[in-house]
Amino acid sequence: MVQERRILYEHLDVPDINTFDVFRQYDGYKRFEKAINEYQPDDISKMVMDSGLKGRGGAGFSTGLKWSFVPKDIKPCYLCCNADESEPGTFSNRYVLERNPHLLIEGILICCYAMGIETTYVYIRGEFTLGKKMLDAAIAEASAKGYLGKNILGTGLDVDIYTHPGAGAYICGEETGLIESLEGKRGQPRNKPPFPAVEGVFKKPTVVQNVETLCNLPFIVGNGVEWYTQMGPTYGDARFDPPKPDPNTGTKLYCISGDVNKPGVYELDLGLTCTELIEVAGGLRGEEVKAVIPGGSSAPILTHYELDTRLDFTSLTLAKSMLGSGGIIVMNETRNIVDCLLNIMKFYAHESCGQCTPCRWGTPWVRDIVQRIADGKGRQSTITRPKFGIAENGRWGDTGETEEIYEDLDLLESVANNIANVDTMTWNTICVFGIAVSWPAVSYMRKFRPEFEACIREGKLVTLSVAEATMKPEENYAYQQRIIPREME
Amino acid sequence: MSDEIIQIETPFQFTEENRLEFDKLMGRYPVKEAAMLPTLHLAQKQEGYISPAVMRYVAELLEVSLMKVKDVVTFYPMFFEEPVGQYVIRVCHTLPCALRDCKVVLEHLKTKLNTDVAAETDLAKGTTSDGRFTLMKVECLASCDVAPVIMINDDLHRNLTPEKVDEILDNLE
Numbered sequence: 001m002v003q004e005r006r007i008l009y010e011h012l013d014v015p016d017i018n019t020f021d022v023f024r025q026y027d028g029y030k031r032f033e034k035a036i037n038e039y040q041p042d043d044i045s046k047m048v049m050d051s052g053l054k055g056r057g058g059a060g061f062s063t064g065l066k067w068s069f070v071p072k073d074i075k076p077c078y079l080c081c082n083a084d085e086s087e088p089g090t091f092s093n094r095y096v097l098e099r100n101p102h103l104l105i106e107g108i109l110i111c112c113y114a115m116g117i118e119t120t121y122v123y124i125r126g127e128f129t130l131g132k133k134m135l136d137a138a139i140a141e142a143s144a145k146g147y148l149g150k151n152i153l154g155t156g157l158d159v160d161i162y163t164h165p166g167a168g169a170y171i172c173g174e175e176t177g178l179i180e181s182l183e184g185k186r187g188q189p190r191n192k193p194p195f196p197a198v199e200g201v202f203k204k205p206t207v208v209q210n211v212e213t214l215c216n217l218p219f220i221v222g223n224g225v226e227w228y229t230q231m232g233p234t235y236g237d238a239r240f241d242p243p244k245p246d247p248n249t250g251t252k253l254y255c256i257s258g259d260v261n262k263p264g265v266y267e268l269d270l271g272l273t274c275t276e277l278i279e280v281a282g283g284l285r286g287e288e289v290k291a292v293i294p295g296g297s298s299a300p301i302l303t304h305y306e307l308d309t310r311l312d313f314t315s316l317t318l319a320k321s322m323l324g325s326g327g328i329i330v331m332n333e334t335r336n337i338v339d340c341l342l343n344i345m346k347f348y349a350h351e352s353c354g355q356c357t358p359c360r361w362g363t364p365w366v367r368d369i370v371q372r373i374a375d376g377k378g379r380q381s382t383i384t385r386p387k388f389g390i391a392e393n394g395r396w397g398d399t400g401e402t403e404e405i406y407e408d409l410d411l412l413e414s415v416a417n418n419i420a421n422v423d424t425m426t427w428n429t430i431c432v433f434g435i436a437v438s439w440p441a442v443s444y445m446r447k448f449r450p451e452f453e454a455c456i457r458e459g460k461l462v463t464l465s466v467a468e469a470t471m472k473p474e475e476n477y478a479y480q481q482r483i484i485p486r487e488m489e
Numbered sequence: 490m491s492d493e494i495i496q497i498e499t500p501f502q503f504t505e506e507n508r509l510e511f512d513k514l515m516g517r518y519p520v521k522e523a524a525m526l527p528t529l530h531l532a533q534k535q536e537g538y539i540s541p542a543v544m545r546y547v548a549e550l551l552e553v554s555l556m557k558v559k560d561v562v563t564f565y566p567m568f569f570e571e572p573v574g575q576y577v578i579r580v581c582h583t584l585p586c587a588l589r590d591c592k593v594v595l596e597h598l599k600t601k602l603n604t605d606v607a608a609e610t611d612l613a614k615g616t617t618s619d620g621r622f623t624l625m626k627v628e629c630l631a632s633c634d635v636a637p638v639i640m641i642n643d644d645l646h647r648n649l650t651p652e653k654v655d656e657i658l659d660n661l662e
C-alpha cells in the first residue's frame with residue numbers, strides 16, 4: 001500500500017495553524033529567515049532551478065527556467081500568485097488558502113527575495129470568500145510581526161502582498177488573462193510573446209506562479225535541493241535525442257474526485273500509477289474503471305488499458321495527455337462518456353472569452369454536436385466507405401472491408417481540430433484554451449468511439465460495457481500515427 | 490455621449506465605511522483602473538447588484554469611461570446587472586458534481602423554491618416571487634471532493650442530499 005507523503009499538507013489539520021504563533025511553532029517563517037540569512041538571492045534561484053520544480057498550475061513549466069527569463073534591470077517587477085483555481089476537478093489550493101495561508105506567504109516571501117520583487121498580487125477566485133478572508137487576516141498578522149511591509153526584519157527588504165478577487169471567469173486562470181483582469185479589464189488573454197516574464201502586469205516583468213508551486217519553496221530552501229530531488233522519478237525524456245534527463249521532483253497534491261470511495265486531496269510523490277492512486281483514495285466506487293481524467297477536465301482521457309500510466313509530467317506527456325493541475329476524475333462502468341463529454345463541452349462553451357473566432361464559434365459548435373449525439377439525433381450517412389485500419393501488411397491502410405459513415409463524429413473531429421489540432425499540437429487561437437477544448441473532445445471520441453457510434457446508431461443515449469466501449473490502444477495508436485510502431489507489432 | 494443614453498434610476502454612493510475601504514484599495518495599484526474588480530465587488534455588496542448608477546459612480550471614481558466599466562461588468566458572471574434575491578443559491582453542475590448527482594439537488598431546489606434556474610441574461614427567471622432566493626447554476630466551485638456542493642451567498646454547503654438542502658434552507662431566517 002502506497003503511503004501519503006505529506007509535506008505541503010503536513011500541518012494542514014493542526015488547530016489554529018492559520019495563526020502566526022502556531023505556524024511559527026512548526027518551523028513557520030524559519031525557512032524564509034534561513035533564506036535571507038544564509039543565501040544570496042541568486043543562490044535561491046539556483047536552488048529552485050536545481051530542484052527541478054515544475055509549475056503546478058497547469059503548464060508544468062520549469063519554475064527556475066521561468067525565473068531566469070525575467071530581465072534583471074527593469075524594475076519594478078511583480079509577482080502574481082495564481083489562486084484562481086477553476087479547472088474542474090481541482091481543489092488543492094483552496095485548502096492551503098483556507099487553512100494554512102501563512103505557508104503561502106512564506107513561499108511568496110522567498111520568491112520575492114530571490115527575484116527582488118516588492119509587490120505581490122494574489123489573484124483569488126471570487127467564490128473563495130473564506131480563503132480570501134483567511135489570507136487577508138494572515139497578511140495583516142504577518143505585517144504586524146514585521147514579516148511583511150517595509151524593511152522586513154531589519155534587512156532592508158520590502159514586500160507587500162495584496163489580494164485581488166476575481167469574479168467567476170475561468171479564463172482568468174490563464175496567466176495573461178489573469179494579468180488583464182488584474183489591470184481592471186476583461187480577462188481576455190494576450191498574444192504571446194511578449195511573455196509575462198518580460199512584459200506582464202502594468203507593462204512590467206511579472207512572475208505568475210500557482211499557489212502550490214510557491215508553497216514548495218519553503219521546503220526546498222529549508223531541507224535542501226538534495227532532499228527535494230530524492231522524491232519523484234527522473235527519466236531520459238524520449239522526446240529528445242539523445243534523451244535529456246527530465247526530473248519530476250517533489251510531491252504533488254493530487255485532487256481525486258468522481259467514483260472513488262474517499263475523494264479528496266492526497267499528497268504523494270510524483271510518479272505513482274493511476275491504479276495506485278485510486279487505491280490510495282479508498283478504491284473504486286463501482287465494479288470497473290471505465291475512464292480516468294488525469295489532469296483536470298482539459299486533459300485527454302485515459303482508458304482502462306492505460307491505468308498503469310505514471311501520473312507525472314513526463315509520463316503523461318508521453319501518453320499524449322497531461323498532468324495539468326493534478327485534478328483526477330475517475331469514472332466507473334455506469335458512466336456514459338458521451339454524457340461526460342457533453343458536460344465538459346458545456347463548461348468550455350460557457351467559459352470561452354470570445355476573442356478568437358475558432359474558439360468562440362467552434363466550442364459551442366462542438367457542444368451542439370455532442371448534445372445532438374446525446375439526444376439520439378446524431379447524424380449517420382446512408383452510404384458506406386472503405387474501412388481504413390490496420391491492414392494485412394500490418395500498416396495503416398485499406399482493410400478491404402467497408403464501414404458506415406458517422407457524419408457527426410467526422411464533423412466533431414474536424415471542428416475540434418480546427419480550433420486546435422491535437423495531432424500536430426498547433427492552435428489557431430490566442431491562448432491554449434483552444435487545446436483544452438479539442439483535447440478532451442477528440443480524445444473521448446477516439447478512445448470511446450464505439451459508445452459514440454452506438455448512441456448515433458440506436459438514436460438514444462446507450463452506455464456500453466467497459467470492454468465494448470473502449471477502442472483498443474493499438475487501433476487508437478495506429479489511427480493517430482497512421483502507421484504501426486515497431487514495438488506494437 | 491454614452492452617459493446620457495443610460496437612464497439613472499436611484500443615485501448611488503459608497504457608505505462611509507465602504508469609502509474608506511475603497512481608499513485603501515487605491516494605495517495598492519499603480520493605476521486606478523486596476524481597482525475595478527474589488528471596487529465593483531464592494532459596490533455590489535452594498536447595492537445588491539450593479540445598477541447603471543453604480544457603473545457611473547465607479548467610472549467616476551476610477552476615472553475611466555462608462556463603457557469600460559460596462560465592458561467589465563458584462564464579462565464576469567459574478568456581477569449582476571439586475572436585482573437578485575436576498576439569498577443567491579449557486580448550484581455547481583460540472584462533471585465531478587454531476588457524477589455525484591447534483592441534478593437531484595438542483596431539481597429539489599427547483600420544486601422547493603418553485604422557480605426556474607436563472608439565465609445569465611435573465612436573473613429574474615430564477616428569482617422567487619417574494620424576492621428571497623435566486624437559483625443559478627455555476628461551474629466547478631473547486632470543492633469536488635465534497636460534491637455535490639452549493640453556495641448560498643458566501644457559504645459553501647457540502648455533500649448535499651435533498652434532506653440536507655431542506656435543513657439548510659429551514660435554518661435561513
Ligand SMILES: Cc1cc2nc3c(=O)[nH]c(=O)nc-3n(C[C@H](O)[C@H](O)[C@H](O)COP(=O)(O)O)c2cc1C
Nearest residue numbers: 055056057058082084085086173174175209210213
Ligand atoms: C485556460 C487556462 C486556465 C488556467 N487556469 C489556471 C488556474 O485556475 N490556476 C492556475 O494556477 N493556473 C491556471 N492555468 C495555468 C496558468 O496559465 C499558468 O501556467 C500558471 O499559473 C503558471 O504557474 P505555475 O508555473 O506555478 O504553474 C490555466 C491555463 C489555461 C490555459
Ligand code: SF4
Nearest residue numbers: 353355356359429431
Ligand atoms: S482561445 Fe478562446 S479563451 Fe483563449 S483567447 Fe481565444 S477565445 Fe479567448
Ligand code: FES
Nearest residue numbers: 581586629630632
Ligand atoms: S464540480 Fe462541483 S465543485 Fe468541482
